Amino acid sequence: xxxxxxxxxxxxxxxxxxxxxxxxxxxxxxxxxxxxxxxxxxxxxxxxxxxxxxxxxxxxxxxxxxxxxxxxxxxxxxxxxxxxxxxxxxxxxxxxxxxxxxxxxxxxxxxxxxxxxxxxxxxxxxxxxxxxxxxxxxxxxxxxxxxxxxxxxxxxxxxxxxxxxxxxxxxxxxxxxxxxxxxxxxxxxxxxxxxxxxxxxxxxxxxxxxxxxxxxxxxxxxxxxxxxxxxxxxxxxxxxxxxxxxxxxxxxxxxxxxxxxxxxx
Amino acid sequence: xxxxxxxxxxxxxxxxxxxxxxxxxxxxxxxxxxxxxxxxxxxxxxxxxxxxxxxxxxxxxxxxxxxxxxxxxxxxxxxxxxxxxxxxxxxxxxxxxxxxxxxxxxxxxxxxxxxxxxxxxxxxxxxxxxxxxxxxxxxxxxxxxxxxxxxxxxxxxxxxxxxxxxxxxxxxxxxxxxxxxxxxxxxxxxxxxxxxxxxxxxxxxxxxxxxxxxxxxxxxxxxxxxxxxxxxxxxxxxxxxxxxxxxxxxxxxxxxxxxxxxxxx
Amino acid sequence: xxxxxxxxxxxxxxxxxxxxxxxxxxxxxxxxxxxxxxxxxxxxxxxxxxxxxxxxxxxxxxxxxxxxxxxxxxxxxxxxxxxxxxxxxxxxxxxxxxxxxxxxxxxxxxxxxxxxxxxxxxxxxxxxxxxxxxxxxxxxxxxxxxxxxxxxxxxxxxxxxxxxxxxxxxxxxxxxxxxxxxxxxxxxxxxxxxxxxxxxxxxxxxxxxxxxxxxxxxxxxxxxxxxxxxxxxxxxxxxxxxxxxxxxxxxxxxxxxxxxxxxxx
Numbered sequence: 001x002x003x004x005x006x007x008x009x010x011x012x013x014x015x016x017x018x019x020x021x022x023x024x025x026x027x028x029x030x031x032x033x034x035x036x037x038x039x040x041x042x043x044x045x046x047x048x049x050x051x052x053x054x055x056x057x058x059x060x061x062x063x064x065x066x067x068x069x070x071x072x073x074x075x076x077x078x079x080x081x082x083x084x085x086x087x088x089x090x091x092x093x094x095x096x097x098x099x100x101x102x103x104x105x106x107x108x109x110x111x112x113x114x115x116x117x118x119x120x121x122x123x124x125x126x127x128x129x130x131x132x133x134x135x136x137x138x139x140x141x142x143x144x145x146x147x148x149x150x151x152x153x154x155x156x157x158x159x160x161x162x163x164x165x166x167x168x169x170x171x172x173x174x175x176x177x178x179x180x181x182x183x184x185x186x187x188x189x190x191x192x193x194x195x196x197x198x199x200x201x202x203x204x205x206x207x208x209x210x211x212x213x214x215x216x217x218x219x220x221x222x223x224x225x226x227x228x229x230x231x232x233x234x235x236x237x238x239x240x241x242x243x244x245x246x247x248x249x250x251x252x253x254x255x256x257x258x259x260x261x262x263x264x265x
Numbered sequence: 266x267x268x269x270x271x272x273x274x275x276x277x278x279x280x281x282x283x284x285x286x287x288x289x290x291x292x293x294x295x296x297x298x299x300x301x302x303x304x305x306x307x308x309x310x311x312x313x314x315x316x317x318x319x320x321x322x323x324x325x326x327x328x329x330x331x332x333x334x335x336x337x338x339x340x341x342x343x344x345x346x347x348x349x350x351x352x353x354x355x356x357x358x359x360x361x362x363x364x365x366x367x368x369x370x371x372x373x374x375x376x377x378x379x380x381x382x383x384x385x386x387x388x389x390x391x392x393x394x395x396x397x398x399x400x401x402x403x404x405x406x407x408x409x410x411x412x413x414x415x416x417x418x419x420x421x422x423x424x425x426x427x428x429x430x431x432x433x434x435x436x437x438x439x440x441x442x443x444x445x446x447x448x449x450x451x452x453x454x455x456x457x458x459x460x461x462x463x464x465x466x467x468x469x470x471x472x473x474x475x476x477x478x479x480x481x482x483x484x485x486x487x488x489x490x491x492x493x494x495x496x497x498x499x500x501x502x503x504x505x506x507x508x509x510x511x512x513x514x515x516x517x518x519x520x521x522x523x524x525x526x527x528x529x530x
Numbered sequence: 531x532x533x534x535x536x537x538x539x540x541x542x543x544x545x546x547x548x549x550x551x552x553x554x555x556x557x558x559x560x561x562x563x564x565x566x567x568x569x570x571x572x573x574x575x576x577x578x579x580x581x582x583x584x585x586x587x588x589x590x591x592x593x594x595x596x597x598x599x600x601x602x603x604x605x606x607x608x609x610x611x612x613x614x615x616x617x618x619x620x621x622x623x624x625x626x627x628x629x630x631x632x633x634x635x636x637x638x639x640x641x642x643x644x645x646x647x648x649x650x651x652x653x654x655x656x657x658x659x660x661x662x663x664x665x666x667x668x669x670x671x672x673x674x675x676x677x678x679x680x681x682x683x684x685x686x687x688x689x690x691x692x693x694x695x696x697x698x699x700x701x702x703x704x705x706x707x708x709x710x711x712x713x714x715x716x717x718x719x720x721x722x723x724x725x726x727x728x729x730x731x732x733x734x735x736x737x738x739x740x741x742x743x744x745x746x747x748x749x750x751x752x753x754x755x756x757x758x759x760x761x762x763x764x765x766x767x768x769x770x771x772x773x774x775x776x777x778x779x780x781x782x783x784x785x786x787x788x789x790x791x792x793x794x795x
Contacts, residue, residue, distance in 0.1 A: 003561045007550065013306070013449035017321035018501070020272065020303030024325030027301070031268045031327055036557070037302070037567070038550035041543070044450055045511045056547035060554030060654075060664070062561055073511045076486020124325075129486040131501030134325070184543035185574055221606020221659040236548070236661030246575045246603045278571070278714035282586035283766070285537065285568035289590030292566070296533045296592055302567070309715055310776045338776045341751020389590075394751040396766030399590070 004145040005034045005062065009053055010070040010133065011042035018131070022070075022138035025124055029142035045073035047097045048163060052181045054091075055101030056237050061089065068141045069093035076129035081117040081136050082160055085150050086110065092117075092141045094132070100163040118154035168192050175200070175263040177240065179255060186248030188255050192240040192263070203265040208232050210242050210261045211253050228252065269410040270299045270327065274318055275335040275398065276307035283396070287335075287403035290389055294407035310338035312362045313428060317446045319356075320366030321502050326354065333406045334358035341394035346382040346401050347425055350415050351375065357382075357406045359397070365428040383419035433457050440465070440528040442505065444520060451513030453520050457505040457528070468530040473497050475507050475526045476518050493517065534675040535564045535592065539583055540600040540663065541572035548661070552600075552668035555654055559672035575603035577627045578693060582711045584621075585631030586767050591619065598671045599623035606659035611647040611666050612690055615680050616640070622647075622671045624662070630693040648684035698722050705730070705793040707770070709785060716778030718785050722770040722793070733795040738762050740772050740791045741783050758782065 006026055012018045019040055026035060038057060042050045050071035058067055065088075072079075072094045084091040084099060087110035091099060095116075106112055117136060120127075122143050127135035140153055168177040168191055177192040188210075200206050201218055208215040210230075218240075219225075219233040228247035235241040242261065243249050250256075271291055277283045284305050291300060303322060307315045315336035323332055337344075337359045349356040349364060352375035356364060360381075371377055382401060385392075387408050392400035405418055433442040433456055442457040453475075465471050466483055473480040475495075483505075484490070484498040493512035500506040507526065508514050515521075536556060542548045549570050556565060568587060572580045580601035588597055595618075602609075602624045614621040614629060617640035621629060625646075636642055647666060650657075652673050657665035670683055698707040698721055707722040718740075730736050731748055738745040740760075748770075749755070749763040758777035765771040772791065773779050780786075 005557060005561070014302070014304045015306040016448040017303060017318040018448070020318070020322035021325045023301050024322055027270060028325065028327045031270070035301070036553050036565070037544070038547060038553070039544045041545040053547040053550070057550035057554055060551045060558065062558045074488050077488035128501045130498065134501060183546040183548070223604045223607035233660065236658045236664060279567070279569045280571040281713040282568060282583040283713070285583070285587035286590045288566050288568070289587055292535060293590065293592045296535070300566070339753050342753035393766045395763065399766060
C-alpha cells in the first residue's frame, strides 16, 4: 500500500503558528502520513484563487491523495464543512466554492460522494468558531488517511456550492475571453482553452487584443521574441496565457483578474 | 514507536540556502526523521515573535516532538545554546527568551530539564560563530531524534532567560490589556485570556476601547457584522483578538504590538 | 539503505499550484521519497541566484541526495535538460549556468558524469514547452530516486554551461572584491574567501572600504559593536560579508550585487 499523502492549500501564510498547529494535529493522529505543502500563500479570503490552485495541480498526485483546502472566510458562519470522495482522491474543506473547478472534472470521471462533516468524534476538543482548519478539517483529513470511511463523518449531501466560471463568448469572427488567474511570474491565464486555441490556429490569420496591445501569433514558449516582449501561448495549465519573455506581463500591462482578451480571426 | 519529528521555527526566510543547509545537516544524521516546517518567516531577530509562534502551536504535536527554534540575533555572543526536555517534548535553541512562553506551561506540567549544550562531539565541524543553527542546534536536534540522552550534550542548567510577559491590569470596572502579537491576517492578539473574557461576559454590559474605536460585544466568529467591520472575539489561541470581518484589522486601525486595549464593564 | 531525498530549488514562488504539480509528479512515481523544500523564492529567472543557493547548502545533505534546480527562463528554447552525477550526489536541471558553482567543487572531487536528458519514456505525457520542471525534470529526478541508471535518460555530454565567476583582483597592498549575493538578512556576501581573509589578517593593519564606509577590523560574529553598526566578517558560507549587527546592511548601505569592496593592507 502506498504511503498516504495529505496536501495543504491555505491562505494562512507561514508567518504565524497556524499552519504548524494543524500539521501537529494531523501528525498526532497519523504520524506516518506525508504532509505536502502546496501553498499557504493564497490571497487571504480569496476562495476563487484557492479553487484555481487546487485545480491546477491535484491531478498530478497519486491515487488516494487527500487534499485539504482551508480558505475559509466564513468560518463560524453557516457554510458547511465538506468531505468529498472522487474516484481518485479525497477533498476536505469548506462548502464555499473552493471545489468549483474540481467538481466538474471529477464528477465527469465517476460518482462524487459528498459528506457534510458533523461527527464531533473526529474533531479536536470542542471546535473553536475561528479555526476549523485546525479543529475540524485537519483531524478529518488525518482520520481519512487512517482509513476511516467517509460515511462515519456525517450525512451525505447532494451538492456543493460552485462559482459560475465564466466561459468565453464565441462568435463567427471573434472570441472574447477573460483573465481567470495571475500567477507569481505575472502570467495572465485566461479561460480560453487548448481546444479553442487549436481551432483558432487553423484560421488564416489571428489577432489577439489585450489592453490595446496587439499580438499576432500563438508562441510555443516564453522564450520567444525580445526580452520583456508580450506574447500569447498555451501554458502548462492548458489555457491561453498573456505573458512576457523573462518579464512580468501583469506589471508591464497593469492587468488584473477579469480583464478581457479579444481574439479576432 | 512513532516516527520522530523535528519542527522548525526560524527567522531565516526561505530565499537563501540557510534553511536547506540545516535540513541537510539533520537528514545526514537521521535520514528517517520527519522535518516539519512551522515557519521561517519570523521577523528577523524578533525573539519575542519566535517565542509566540512556538507557544501557539507546539501543544498540537505528538509526544516526543523536537522543536528547533532558531531566532538568534546574539549568535557568537555570550548567550548559551540550550536543550530543554519537558514531560512531553524537546526544545532546542538559544537562551535568549525564545522559551519564555512555553517555560511557564511546561514547568507547570512536570519537571523541566535544561541542558547547556557544550559537547562538541555533537556539533558540525568547528562551529562557525555566525550560524549555530546549522552547526550546533540542527545536529543536536538530530542526535536527540536518534535517542541520545540529554545529559550527553552538556551540564544541567537551573534556569533559562525569560521575557517578562505583560499581564493585563485589572481593576473593579476596567481591564487594561495590550497587543502581544499580530498575525498574518492582521488580527491583533492581546494578553486578555478566555477566563478573563468569560468573567467580563457575565457583566451586564461591556465596552471595549481600542484606538478610539468602541466595540460593544464579544463576537463568536470573524464572520459577523459587515465586511471589514471591526470586532472582538476570543481567537484560536485562547486570547481576545481585535479583528475585522474579511479584513486586516492591523491596517484598518494602524495598530502595532503593545497598543493598549481597554475594557470597561 | 538510506531513504532517498529529492530537494527543490526553484523560482516558482509558492503562490500558484506549480510547485504542488511537480511534487505530485514526484510522489506518483516514487511515493516513498522524501521531498525537501530548500527554496521556491529564487528571484524569478535569476539563474545566478539559483546557482548560489544550491552551492551554499548542497554539501550538508546525505550521500545520494538528488538536487532538483528549476530556474529556467529558457524553457522551450535550445538549452538542454541535464542530469549530473557526482561522486556524492545527483543534480537535475537546465543547462543554463545553474550548475556553475557546484561544477568546480564536484569535478575536483572525482569524475562528473553529465547526461543530456532526451528519453521521453521518463517524461510526463508529451512535455509542454513551458513547464519542463513538471514534465521533464521532476519525473527524471523521481526515476533517479528509484534507481534508474543515468545512461538510461540520454547520451553523455562532455560539458555544461558555466558562468564566469568573478575573482578578486589582488595586488601588493590592495584587494578588490565584489558582492556576489545578498541574503534575506541583507548580508552582503563577497567573493573574498576565508583563505584570503586569513592572509589579510596577518598584516599589521587593514582597512575595508565599501561605499565610502570604512571598516577597520574583521569581526568574529554579527553580535559586535552597536546595534545596526556595519561590520565585516567571514560568514557561514566561508566568504567575507559586509553586515550589520541586528540590522540590514543592504538597506543601510543601499548596496547591490556587483558593488565593489576594497581592502587596503
